Amino acid sequence: MNSVVHAHLDPSADHPDAGAHRRPRPSTMVGNTPVLWIGEPFADHGRGFWAKLEGSNPGGMKDRPALHMVQRAKARGDLAPGARIIESTSGTLGLGLALAGITYDHPVTLVTDPGLEPIVHRMLSAYGADVELVTTAHPSGGWQQARRERVAELLDAHPGSWCPDQYTNPDNVDAYETLAHELVGQLRRVDVLVCSVGTGGHSAGVARVLRRFNPDLKLIGVDTVGSTIFGQPAATRLMRGLGSSIYPENIDYPAFDEVHWVAPREAVWACRTLASTHHASGGWSVGAVALVAGWIARTNSARAQVAAIFPDGPQRYFDTIYNDDYCDEHGLLDEVVPPTEPATIDHPTDRVVESWTRCTTVIDPSARSSE
Known part of the structure; x- marks a missing residue:
């Protein structure tokens, strides 16, 4: 399952000194990241999802x-x-x-x-x-x-x-073709893809390629509370790396089957639980995606192959997510364990969400605002 597709980015190829020197450039450290099986406690015994560990890149997925x-x-x-x-x-x-x-x-x-x-x-x-x-x-x-x-x-x-x-x-979207091909090489088949959404680049780029191999692929978007991307009103956001207060043009709204909003305390629980149970964790996006992907794995067919993109690692979050004083200050440790399933709304404008919530109606709010 962990076979690797050598689909490197090779930016050294058009570098001015590429013909004279064949020494590896720093950019050759990017790509060919591993996948890891994430099971309990995120999913039931025997179930789980595959996490693509983009934190293995020097700076992360981007x-x-x-x-x-x-x-x-x-x-x-x-x-x-x-x-x-x-x-x-x-x-x-x-x-x-x-x-x-x-x-x-x-x-x-x-x-x-x-x-x-x-x-x-x-x-x-x-x-x-x-x-x-x-x-x-x-x-x-x-x-x-x-x-x-x-x-x-x-x-x-x-x-x-x-x-x-x-x-x-x-080009932000196109850049993720290598990531998608790596997933195909590692997992052979992906039935459900779970992605955090910020600029919209990796969800659009990876899903587009994976659907060439599986047209029935389901794409699940993960956003933060307080983000405007999927039709909620803007609010102050603690979580960084996902969400937006503007409408990025790269988001492929028709590609999504549903969206989940996750709150900071829920992401913190997931990040810390990942670290203590799987020794692989990351930041706000990783925690939010893991929480949702675990629920997807629990509620879909046991035969469904679920993949989730973990955009980064934990290092930059030692003073926030992994700092008890910071988390206490922001009330992020008040809820020891988050709900086992999300609340559901029929439409993104039904109410302002403040905790883990899902919606299968996906709208493009930028189109609505221009009407």
């Missing part, structure tokens, strides 16, 4: 789109040699772009906000990136919109610079 978006921009001539790369990030894409900057010899400026973990801020600087911090959230678009507006200012200030714009860039 190393893949960071390298791919830069590679494609260079090939099209959108990104000139040595030009500055400028982008908004909550952390993981920033780590990937820092890697891409080293690989392709580009300076990188990353715009983030006060929610960025100190360890990530320090590592981004250590990797050679310039880190800009916005200090005031946009009144309606939150930190994401504030970061995007600062990116626009920096692009004007640096002629010739380039922004990947992960929210709208189709």
Whole structure:
């Protein structure tokens, strides 16, 4: 089951010194990540799901789109040699772009906000990136919109610079073809795919490829409470890496069969339980996805092959998810064990959800808002 498909990203292939030097570039560390069987206590005895451990990449899952978006921009001539790369990030894409900057010899400026973990801020600087911090959230678009507006200012200030714009860039979606082919090689068949949703890149890209092999694949989206992506009203969000206060264009709404919203305390329980039972865990997205994937495994046919994408590892969350003082301060340890199943609503606008909730009606709220 753990056979590997060698479908590497190979950004060194079009690097200026590729013909003269065949030494492996840092980017060759990306891809071919393992899968791990996750069983009890997330699923009943004998049942479970396969977790794709993208935290095995140097910076996490978004190393893949960071390298791919830069590679494609260079090939099209959108990104000139040595030009500055400028982008908004909550952390993981920033780590990937820092890697891409080293690989392709580009300076990188990353715009983030006060929610960025100190360890990530320090590592981004250590990797050679310039880190800009916005200090005031946009009144309606939150930190994401504030970061995007600062990116626009920096692009004007640096002629010739380039922004990947992960929210709208189709290369973000295309970058996950390698991940999908790795899953096919490792699992042979995927019946249900569970993905967190932020920019919409990996859910769209992986599902699109997997449906070539299994047209009946079900796609389950996992969001955070307080996110607007699937039609809930915007609210302050504690969880980073999933959710949004804007409507990313890369989200493939028709591809989803249902969506689940998960609260921070539920994700914390799942993250810590993963660590103590399987020695493989991660951040907010990993906890939310594990909670939902376990329920999917319990409630679907025992023959259904369930796969879940774990976008990162636990290291950057030692001061949040794995810190008792932080969790106590935010009331994240009040509920020792979350519900065994989600609440259900018929439509995303039925009520504001505050805890684990599912809905099989998936809407595109950006289309509704433009009517």
